[in-house]
Amino acid sequence: MVVRSAWLVLALSVSAPAMAAIVVDGRLDEAEWAQAQRYDRFLVTEPFRLDPPPHGATTVAKLVSTPQGIAVAFEAAQPSALPRVKPRLQRDQPRAADRVNVSIDFDGDARNAYSFSVDLSGSIQDGVVDSERLLSLDWDTDWTWAVDEDEQGWRAELLIPWSVAPMRGSDSERRKVRVYFSRTLGASGEVLAYPAVSPERGRFVSGFEELEIAQYRASLLRVWPYLTARRDFVGQRSQYQAGLDLFWKPSPSFQLSAALNPDFGQVESDDLVISFDAVETFYSDKRPFFTENQSAFNLTTPDAGRLIHTRRIGAAADDGSGAAEIDAAVKLNGSLGRMGYGVLAASERGHAGRDFYAARLQYPLRPGLNLGWLGTYAHRPYLDREAQVQALDMNWRRGDELILDAQVLTSAIAQAGSRRSGQGAWLRINWVPSERWDYELEATHFGRDFDFNDLGFQRRGNLNELELTAAYEHPIAAPESRLAGTGWVGELMLRSNDSGLRLPVWLRLGHRLDFRSGNRLYLETNLIGAGWDDLISRGHGPLRRRDRYDFEATFTSRRYGAWAFEAALLGVPVGLGSRQDWTTRWLANWYPADTFNASLEFAPSASGDWLVWESGELFGRYGRRGESVALGMNWFPARKHELRLKSEWVAIRADAGRRYRLTPGGGLVATGETRPDFDVNSFGLQLRYRYEFGPQSELFLAYSRGGFRRSQRERGDTFDLLDDALALRDSDQLLAKLRYRF
Template identity: 40%
Template structure:
């Protein structure tokens, strides 16, 4: 749908003798005079459940392009009989709360978008959107928002500055935006949208309504210096660091980001993980420079999930090539712009020490009404390893009509290492077909060459891999009113996996159902069965292991707060049989997280996980494997207290205890058979602790004072075990490998 706002906007401008008098004041109150001339929208339809029927509660919205930015107003009718969930959440935090969403594609081409969320309590979430429906909330933007509440409902207002994102040069004084609006009533789980499309559908971003607005321009020069002081109580040392980020946006068609000694997010701690597999753990990135305008470079390639990508910014400043600490990033720069109908981006970063690396990326895209293509080249120079890595990529997207969506990408790598060259390629294609009546199909194919190497700059779970998957989906929304379920989304999938060497990894079939409940919660159930096959990664290149059939069963349930009850509950149950013992010897796992809402500003949470695996298969060097009987306890607990609108206190405690006892040692023979051997493989235990108390004071938008106390440690022991997992878990609380107090100040100056 294409909507023209120009006539009404011009009429509104003519009616304003003093332009400033017509500016929208973002106070959360819908003033008819301020919104005079705005486009009024009341055609909201249910998208959760995805029936596209009229909603139970009316929603009105106003859309207005102003010189200061894109203004959006929501009026959400919600009488006293419909509970309002208004608890505060941290920025980009999850929560079952009443909220409204603005989704904007500033170029109107379906390539990239932005999500702005405001909750009833005036908490916010902001995220980038790529590949139709892949959200990334690492990015934080500077935009205005406010809410108000009365007996009949609540209202929200937003103002999104024009400089917030790169945009193509507009023609004829107008700009075409892609817009979607929605509202969520948390107590019932209802989501109503305009247009009536849900982000879980194969096509989301490209289906936004096209809205023509005046091509306003804004400039911004923002400098954010920061200083950090750290006192190390274990090393009896102190450290001081400083740096600055710069964002210069003279217009939408050209934006520059730069950083000197970039802020490495010392106050943002990664979750504790235990990973003994051959695949590395993926971590998100909250460093401001590396999230600003980064969605243009987010080319996802290499797996069915959303982690694999060609640029993984955590590589920059990661563990140094000489193994001595982390890389010291001296400076980095990023350019985004448009010219001649093309969008372009340039990224460069340098680590200045002797083991430092240099990173470069160049990307360009061109989009038409139903077709678009892009290309990217990256280069990483690693002098300490005598290594250089080049990657070249081409991608296309084609939406021939409302039913079909086709996405594909081709990638090639060229790596020189110690005088030797390695070249290979890969490709992926995703074809979605909406059959109507709630039915849809998807075909996904992936090829990763044996010598394809993307992890100098990107994140690729593995190479030497071929994958084909067919998925048939059915959405059910016409459930009886008496049912506790509002909708079901069924998926039936079949897949095949094999390596470029011809090794059959596995065939699999799976069925899952994702359901929305009328209490505002959700439920997920899945059953998967893998055929007998091979694991070609577990021995790290020392042979291919035959595996029997494998079974996966999973159940998840979120039950939100009901009525006046302060309690909510998340629960997960899993069974996964993936060892040598077959389907009867799988890992059992249970996770429970009760939350207690003391008030709208104070939340207590405690997640506890217990898992038992009678047949945990681990690599123990060469072609040797050990099957262990293991138990593990994990705790994730803490509190979030929003003292007032500027102050936040967060306490987080994570503890892990694990005990693993050898059941049998194996050697993998040349035919892939596991042969039981009488060899010594020690039992082991693991304890891990992460504890943080963090106070944050917001001085101004994107300007903060942090005070943080951090303590942590890890203990890995091998040898005969005389204790059980409970002891390893309790021992975690005594660990003190690190203990620090940190003060950080960052302030954003806009010029």
């Protein structure tokens, strides 16, 4: 070990001066780029035509390993006939822009990859790809980029430090990684990529190009003290807080993240949702401590489950006193030889404070076969509750065609002297026999007492599910055709619970049309068979459902000058019968200048049959009208300054209510009682200024206001609801936050 370390120090000292000449300025004029690995066989992967680049948009990507990190460059030819789309955007903001991307699987085992994107405007996007193709943009890290352009095209230069992610096998001189490069044409939305794989298909990360590069050891110590000041205009009180975040990486095989008296309040505002469903609404987590080096803990399950959902930490306290405050949190990531490990711990303060712990192990048995274990523990003293979850997971890849994922899970919960345990397991097989066909088989069993919601996110337990999916891509080569390609997907879902009840069968049929102009039309219908709904009454008996269907048609446009549009028509049955709740959604994005953009979304809905659970076996059946409006504006007065306005209003009006009672046989019978009309109103507004005065050093000023109200009234139109919404003031506060990286 001493000899190897000495060799690495010597290698670093010899090679560092040669590589130090690379300056991230977008010009690519250093001699080192001439010796870099070169990739120029880009093909069109969205739509999945696998054609050469259109419009003369040739692309060259280069990669070279340096002591400072992995350097990547793009040379993108862009003739004058191809418009340049380069709006300034917030980090990770959805975009229609000219963009390049590199995604790197640092361990080369296809378990996850890290994505880095740069727009022609210099705006960026970074995220983590888990479960082969699921991209999460919650992760933000420290890396360097630059863009330069001329009449022939533009160039982007990226430097990705060795410290951005934990890596196994960091003591060797060479490292095997997997890489993927792509370029998006903002004018048409087409994606050019090498290798020719797509996240819209079953196989993505495992299809990356394998590459062996020089590896360098790097150490890092970062400290972020922060100060926040909050003025609550409702409670007429001020609050001040200081704390510290720390990140220490003495070697690539060990990383420590810690937070003392952390401020885990999100500067980002959640989208407004009014839900009467029995299933919890999922919200992602943008808090830096919980997104940094979190990929090892991102273990997902079918039915959109997550074994660790970090929004549980610091969520509403068990005693109902509001959001819990966190004393401290710590996270360790590292490797011992080929084994990767992770430890997460967080503790909340106060008599209702909870403690959360998680541990993770990952081990590659051989190329293409990976095993893992995850254990979690949650202690909730106010509820006299302890919850443990264990999971064994496996990922196996056989060649380029077959991918198999599986988990075996258990849970054990002790509360107030009682104990219950549950088991679960699932298997997913993805088979990609050709460039056009993609098949998936997924089998899931969650026992009736299986529960990982204390630290995870679980839509439901008590589930047996078999899901079969087939997808077909049909590229159209004829240049005279208005269509560039089409895609079909069919999915059959058979479901039951452990009590022997057959849940509704789902058959999904989807059809996508990609136009050469860059527009896209997507059509989908779900045929829902008769069966039992065992969740709607919250444990007071199942409801027998009749055959139903839902429908979606969504049109997404390319850029037309300063505008881009989206329109959708959705029909979803939300009542006792099969009548649809019809929603039309209209979205307009406006880019009048590169430094300013705005969006407006309007989504009215109406239904003559809306079923709402009230209590016990009692339900209300109503007519319903819904209103949803969202306005967003972003202004970038200077390179490191952002001003954002985000405002949302969601309202529901219910009338002509009648009461129904659930019978032991699973039917609903009218009681003859009428129910009063009511409306639900929710409004939120945030005006936020952000100044980035250094790498990962920011000043935020944010004013937020909003509220939620349910009231009974006999009359009320849209303007009455909007007027009431603007007066809602459950929350009204001004926040200043300063975070500086040493």
